[in-house]
Amino acid sequence: MNDTSNKPDSSRRDFLTKSGTVAGAAAIAPGVFLTTPAVAKPADEPITADKRWGILVDTNKCASNCDACVTACKEENGWGKSETHSNPEQQSQWIRKVEIRNKSTGFAATLPMMCQHCENPPCVDVCPTGASFKRKDGIVLVDKHICIGCRYCMMACPFKARSFIHEDLQDQLPWAPRGKGTVESCTLCVQRVDNDGTPACVEACSAENHNALIFGDLNDENSEISRELKKNDSIELRADLELNTGVRYRGI
């Protein structure tokens, strides 16, 4: 089939892959790197496209009766407590636990589902005001100052990752502003990432000793997540859409 007109332009993706290879060549011996891993970004310097943040979810390690990641996200970002007038379908879900089952084999798995931080995000494509945007380091966010609450992005997202706030809120957190009439979703805990931290869900999963979530820089070949992705197979959800998601799954 020669018709490739509906395929996304992947030239940028190729470029990123190649520049990652060059950077990775700086390892001179096992455990000795010329580039220091996970160097903190000075607070007054802008983010760059050198990094691309992502999460690897190992569903084999994800416990079915555990929702520590969801609880930690609520605690960190302050959602899911004061939306008392909204019904459950309206209430915010930055991250949710999903159970899937293969009907023919009976194989069941459970996994956390959130914004996949696509390289080619459909939510950004459809936003009429430019409020939905992707940072240089691959984190997809909503600029709530210019979000008009039209919810096109919610319809465009294949992962149902975004929520609309239906009511007035109180007691928001300084690092996670959220308010009525705007759309919100997982921010990959951008306030922590900018301070050289890990997202709250990843930290909570490690604290539970499940270690199903690995966070790191996909562009850095020496990062834990890149080495894990290289070692064993993983998938991106809805790979047919060629979104190149930052969140990857293993074991499903």
Place this chain on the structure above:
Amino acid sequence: MSYASVVRRITGLLFAALLLLPLAASAEEEAENLPFSDLTMTEPDRHFSATEECVAPEDEMRRNHMNYILHQRDDTMYEGIRTPRYSLEECINCHAATDDQGEYLPVNAPNQFCSSCHTYASVSIDCFQCHATKPVRASRLNGASSGKAPYPANGPVAGSLRHETLPVLVSEGNAQ
């Protein structure tokens, strides 16, 4: 024009001038004082740093604080620059007052720092539909209800990638 109508007109003008006289006097009085001089505002709970009371001189902040915040907001959201200077969070950390019990009062509550001035100037702000109105990080980090002691406004909330992954990288490197 009859004599009577001329008299009526002159009387009218005189009467109008009499009416305007007190207004002119009060305008002169106001010009002597600074704008907003009769406005009472809450004192900040703490200073920005040991050497600076605020991030800019008071008259500059009164006129242009909104521009500082607007600029910083885009730097933070799009560029990930999270410096305390000019950040809205840091405004609130300093300017939120505490009540008798040492609990923070929202900066947009009546007669508190933000609302007192904006009410006076009849300016409606919608910052606080989304943004926090009290210092939060201080009480979360230190378990303290009073924010008078300095605290790191830009420090990580918890955990750090560097501390957690470096030992892993080193141990895996040695094992190879």
